[in-house]
Each structure stands twice: as structure tokens, then as C-alpha cells.
Amino acid sequence: MTFNLGLTGSIGMGKSTTADLFAIAGCDVWDADAAVHRLYDRGGAAVPAMQASFPDAVHDGRVDRGTLKAIIAKDPTALTRIEAIVHPLVSLDRDHFRKTAKSDILVFDIPLLFEAGGHSEMDAVACVTIDAETQKRRVLMRGTMTLEQFLQIRKKQLPIEEKTARSDYVIVTDTQDHARAQVEAILADIREKIANA
Known part of the structure; x- marks a missing residue:
């Protein structure tokens, strides 16, 4: 069990x-913040969708969290749109951890x-x-x-x-x-x- x-x-x-x-x-520990970093990094699963929705936030193939914060500060709808992209991907990452963890x-x-x-x-x-x-x-x-x-x-x-x-x-x-x-x-x-x- x-x-x-x-x-x-x-x-x-x-x-x-x-x-x-x-x-x-x-x-075995799964870190939600680390999962988001992986998704935002170069080659991360969130990058293409973020590029499509927030092109200014993607630099050098990765999502820039500082730029995202600035976008959220200016646009009250941005956070909901970001969460709609990221939350399902975070859930997939967590499910993969559950299936592969050994402890x-x-x-x-x-x-x-x-x-x-x-x-x-x-x-x-x-x-x-x-x-x-x-x-x-x-x-x-x-x-x-x-x-x-x-x-x-x-x-x-x-x-x-x-x-x-x-x-x-x-x-x-x-x-x-x-x-x-x-x-x-x-x-x-x-x-x-x-x-x-």
C-alpha cells in the first residue's frame, strides 16, 4: 500500500x-513549484501553449516568470488563462510521479x-x-x-x-x-x- x-x-x-x-x-517527494519550473523550462510541456497565449512571456524557448507576473498585474483575466494551461499539465506530472515513485x-x-x-x-x-x-x-x-x-x-x-x-x-x-x-x-x-x- x-x-x-x-x-x-x-x-x-x-x-x-x-x-x-x-x-x-x-x-519520494513531488514538489508542485518544481513541476511548474519543469513545464516552463526549455522543452517544457507548457511552453507551446504559453507561447500561443502570452508570446511576450516566452524568451529563449522558456517561460519567463517575471514577465508573467507583470502581465498578471496588468490583466486581471491573465491568471485564469495561465491556470487553465498549467493546472492540467501539473496534474499529469503529479500522476506520472505517483506511477513511478518507489517509496x-x-x-x-x-x-x-x-x-x-x-x-x-x-x-x-x-x-x-x-x-x-x-x-x-x-x-x-x-x-x-x-x-x-x-x-x-x-x-x-x-x-x-x-x-x-x-x-x-x-x-x-x-x-x-x-x-x-x-x-x-x-x-x-x-x-x-x-x-x-
């Missing part, structure tokens, strides 16, 4: 680091898991969390966005309190060791459930 574990959390909460901990522990527990690293309804495809959901001040500090330390951009992204995501309340497991990412211990405890719990199923 293969167990599908959704991994989610809001921006800056430590989800990517936690996904790495699951991988180190022997789980007993598959981890699906999906930032908008609840927002997009993906939790319904999972056997359980783990949500990473940290206090709001640490979250803000982590995001701004990356140097990739302004405070205003961070607040806009956070506003589009479900409140973390709601995400944690709807999750089967909660991982507090205050330290690497604490996060690792929680990941190991979750995997032990899931494997016990599999054994007793």
Missing part, C-alpha cells in the same frame, strides 16, 4: 526544508493544497507552521520580494490557523532538529497505520 501525504503551509513557514527532511528519511509514503509538497482542493486526493495532510514574525523575517531575508508583495501573497493563502486546524499533522519549524523529530514521528505513525490497515 502506498500512502499519499500532502505537505503544505504558508509562504516562509519552512515547507521546502521540511520536504527535504522527508526525502532524507526515504520518502511506501509519497509526499506531495503543494503550497496551495487546501486552496486548490488537492487535500481530497491525500490520505493525510501535514502542515508546517511558525509564528508570524519569524515567517515575515524569513521571507524578507531572502531578498526576493518586498514587504508589500509578501503581504499580498499571504492574503491570498488561507490563514495558517485554518490550515493547521484542517491538517492531520502539524510541524513547527522553529529549529531543524525539532522539525526532523516531528517528521520522524509522523512517518512512524503513518507506518503503524499502514501495518494495522
